[in-house]
Amino acid sequence: MSDPLRSLWGVFYPAGLSLRVVDLRVAYSDRGRVARTVLDIPAFEVAGAMQVALCGPSGSGKTTLLNLLAGLQRPQRGTVHWSGVELTALGQGALDRWRRETVGLVFQQFHLFPGLSALANVLLPLRFTQWSIEARWKRRALDLLERVGVSAHANLQTLSRGEMQRVAVARALLRAPPIVLADEPTASLDLDTGRLIAGLLCTLCRESGATLIVATHDVALADSLDASYEIVDCRLRPRLARRADVEAVVA
């Protein structure tokens, strides 16, 4: 927390937000017939600035849970609160705005825009609301790219997969969001690169004080975080209680 960025950006953004999920339930209807329950989480809490892993086999609902936490998807039942903000109560516009300003997203497939340079990709989320980019944001983006070690004017086509994920991490952290959600950030990378990216993501989030929730298969990554949970039979349970300060309670 001694990082200068933290103190600088902490002025605008509070430290990592805390999560409280209540009675969450998601079911998908199969061609309008039988509803298949995907998630059923009576309660789940994560304290601010914690780094938490969500594990579970493919199709267990990790991505769905991340979508719910990011406000990308609305549950059929239950509520998602981030430090008092109830996502399920926000309208679409307010939800978009909340996500834009509060959440940094990292995807398995990076989801960068190949026509744009590394710098333009990092700055893209600002274009949603700004006509021209203020100098301070540009500086911030350049700093981040320097931190992740990618040339700002690099052409996306010339980057390796690891480098692309670095750019994606820089994009997610541009606004120093109090929440960072990462969906399998290392799954499409080789082992060493994955380690590097995971370390980078954790370090940067630690520095900015963001709450980090990572859906991952990567046991090493899960073990390196403050807490890890797994989804089994639609329920969330601790994978391994690792630290005393885990404040999440799983019913």
Add this chain to the structure above:
Amino acid sequence: MNPLPLVTAELRRNALGCAAIVALIALDVALGVAVTAQERALREASARAADRFDLVVGAPGSPTQLVLTTVYLQPAALELLPAGTLAQLAQEPGVAAIAPVAVTDSYRGYTIVGTTAEFAAAGGITDGRAFAQEHEAIVGSAVQLPLGTMLRPAHGSPAENMIETHEHDFVVAVVGRAQATGTPWDRAIMIPIEAVWAMHDDVHGHGAEGGPSTPARLDTRSPERGLERVPAIVVKPRSMTDAYQLRGKYRGHDTVAVFPAEVLVPLYALLGDVRELIAGMALAFQALLIAAVVLVIVAALAARRQSIGVLRALGAPPSFVFLTVWLQGALLIACGVLAGAVLGWALARGIGAWASARTGLSIDAAPGAAEAWLLLALFVGGSLSATLPSLATLRVSADRLLRLA
């Protein structure tokens, strides 16, 4: 909000496909613009050419043929006016000036017109002087013959389908060059009507009278001055009232009098119909193209649902996503329409120059309001159509788009 960097990046990525779409739209728009501009230019040029032909008097027959031959020097077998018509018209109080016009002969592809010195040199003489006697001629501005050329008119028209040609034993000297008029008369050699009479007196009977191959039969047997027969007389009335009176008076059993506009208006209508037809086809094609562009956008959207989902996930408002998608289509259409406009006007000018060279009409196709409206309509129609698929992006939630990836 500024979607432009993303829009240009996406277009650049698909540069080849985009260029193909723009080229297709441009070619199609060019066709529509060229047809519209060209038709208007042709209409204006032909109307200008008829300006100094207030009233044309000829023998009963096709008024269209009379006007085409007299104004546009299209060779045709015109009947001759009764002897004395020329003298009679000259006596009319309402007549300011008359000029006989006889299109009978040719020389090296140039039409030879027999008329009066006043009419031939009405626009002015740039070089030399007007003809003063039977064996002199003046040439139009586009005739490639130097002053002093001695030429021997050949009976028959410059058109190659005339079977019978026959060189007269009659020599005329080019003594002057007329000012350019932007009409087919620029490509004519003008000789005194007396020369026509003299030539055709000499060779009287060379084309069996009434023979269809003879473009203009001149029966000039009346030896008495003023009673010679001519195929057409251009009349300049003193006033509008005189014009209508003369038209009425000479529209009878022996003669017909027409205002060129009477012939041109139905011709323009026909020309307009053809224009409508071609423009209609071009428009139908444009509609097809726009449909194709919309399909391309829809297909591209399907391919980019993932990108759209990512934008939404990153917090982009639906309006940003909409603008990004819409601008890509609208920019392509705008580029195509603009390039098509430039190409179309260039094409119209090219056709105009070609037609000018062939007809002598000075056809100057300039941009006009009709095309501007066409372009505007196309752009609005096109970009509206591009809106429909883009609107679909507003309705899909981000996680669904991501899931489809």
